[in-house]
Amino acid sequence: MIYPATDQLSSAERAFMINATEIDILPGVWGDLDEPLVSGPAAALVPILLPLVDRGWIEVCRLVPWTAPDGALGAQPGPPIAKQDLPAVLANAENWEYPRSGTWLGCLTLTLTAAGRRIPR
Secondary structure, three states, X not given: OOOOOHHHOOHHHHHHHHHHHHOOEHHHHHHHOOOOHHHOOHHHOHHHHXXXXXXXXXXXXXXXXXXXXXXOEEEEEEEEOOHHHHHHHHHOHHHHOOXXXXXXXXXXXXXXXXXXHOOOO
């Protein structure tokens, strides 16, 4: 399979790839987007993200608790959300906002798949 370099992706697709590389929570993508998307509704981003998932480059997960070897508590990506569930999950505007509680557990995060990591940067 031939993979494009990231300069062959749209700026919005690159924003999602950056977010997935950083394993940031989903709202972090807003900082990498250009206008008019950054000022638009989250619903406009779903048709950009889903094809990246369909290509097998990105997975959408929820952050779950993790304990470091030294006993420190943290978070890590949980199992990927099933593709058939993603449209409904991504339609929830709360998933596109930073949590008010300050805890990121349960928040959506993007991760690169093995195929996504092979895309030249």
